[in-house]
Amino acid sequence: MSTSTDPDDIEEGLSFQPKFDASGLVTCVATDASTGEVLMVAHMNDEALRKTILSGEAWYFSRSRNALWRKGETSGQVQRVVEMRMDCDQDAVWIRVEQTGAACHTGRRSCFYRAVIPGSPGTPASLEFRDDERTFDPAQVYGKDGV
Amino acid sequence: MSTSTDPDDIEEGLSFQPKFDASGLVTCVATDASTGEVLMVAHMNDEALRKTILSGEAWYFSRSRNALWRKGETSGQVQRVVEMRMDCDQDAVWIRVEQTGAACHTGRRSCFYRAVIPGSPGTPASLEFRDDERTFDPAQVYGKDGV
Numbered sequence: 001m002s003t004s005t006d007p008d009d010i011e012e013g014l015s016f017q018p019k020f021d022a023s024g025l026v027t028c029v030a031t032d033a034s035t036g037e038v039l040m041v042a043h044m045n046d047e048a049l050r051k052t053i054l055s056g057e058a059w060y061f062s063r064s065r066n067a068l069w070r071k072g073e074t075s076g077q078v079q080r081v082v083e084m085r086m087d088c089d090q091d092a093v094w095i096r097v098e099q100t101g102a103a104c105h106t107g108r109r110s111c112f113y114r115a116v117i118p119g120s121p122g123t124p125a126s127l128e129f130r131d132d133e134r135t136f137d138p139a140q141v142y143g144k145d146g147v
Numbered sequence: 148m149s150t151s152t153d154p155d156d157i158e159e160g161l162s163f164q165p166k167f168d169a170s171g172l173v174t175c176v177a178t179d180a181s182t183g184e185v186l187m188v189a190h191m192n193d194e195a196l197r198k199t200i201l202s203g204e205a206w207y208f209s210r211s212r213n214a215l216w217r218k219g220e221t222s223g224q225v226q227r228v229v230e231m232r233m234d235c236d237q238d239a240v241w242i243r244v245e246q247t248g249a250a251c252h253t254g255r256r257s258c259f260y261r262a263v264i265p266g267s268p269g270t271p272a273s274l275e276f277r278d279d280e281r282t283f284d285p286a287q288v289y290g291k292d293g294v
Binding site for chain 1: 158159160161162163174176178182183184185187188200201230231232233234235239240241251252253255258259260261262263265271272273274275276277
């Protein structure tokens with residue numbers, strides 16, 4: 001990969017030069033290729049990015065487990081990448097995917113299953129469920145610890 | 148805001164308790180409410196999140212400028228929030244917005260105006276323009292330095 005720091009080259013060029021943060025990661029947004037729904041936000045390190053591009057299936061890097069992770073490895077809920085896009089400053093990736101089953105470890109199609117509802121003046125915001133249906137039981141798929 | 152660290156409460160509860168990272172930020176994905184296109188990925192600190200919820204317009208925190216930032220303050224390209232969603236572990240926010248003009252500082256509708264094209268085996272990936280039309284001239288909007 002090229003390592004140009006010229007903003008014009010990074011923003012207007014055709015060379016793929018991901019800008020990893022201090023932890024070696026870029027942010028990745030996965031959306032459902034057919035509905036446009038945001039399924040999840042996660043991170044990729046250099047290896048996850050390469051494996052995703054080469055295999056056409058989503059790989060991520062788990063910050064909590066400090067490990068490379070093929071999406072669906074445990075759950076079978078893989079993501080086939082239809083298209084990958086890079087943002088202007090090349091520190092974020094958008095993948096449009098065909099999602100098998102559900103993206104969220106809670107068993108829901110998307111991780112974004114709750115809406116934020118503003119409170120009345122002086123009271124805090126709260127959450128409200130949306131699209132809450134589970135497509136699998138996380139305890140069965142990941143074991144009782146849900147991992 | 149509540150400060151529970153019980154995963155069940157964070158993932159299954161209705162209390163809004165954003166999980167800020169070490170820099171005090173959550174990741175925010177903004178999509179076009181009508182097309183589902185990902186417009187941009189940015190960050191919000193506590194204040195940006197509160198102002199977005201209260202005003203119904205997107206506020207962000209710029210890591211490069213270390214400053215709170217009302218989207219469209221300079222460019223006029225504001226984002227009206229149609230819905231805000233929170234993800235399972237509450238460290239990422241998805242806003243569906245009505246975008247005035249363009250989201251990207253380069254003048255394009257979306258920051259994700261280039262696709263990643265896999266290289267042949269042994270050669271690096273490259274980028275290819277998509278939806279490249281500019282809706283404004285950044286030099287005119289932000290000045291010649293493009294800031």
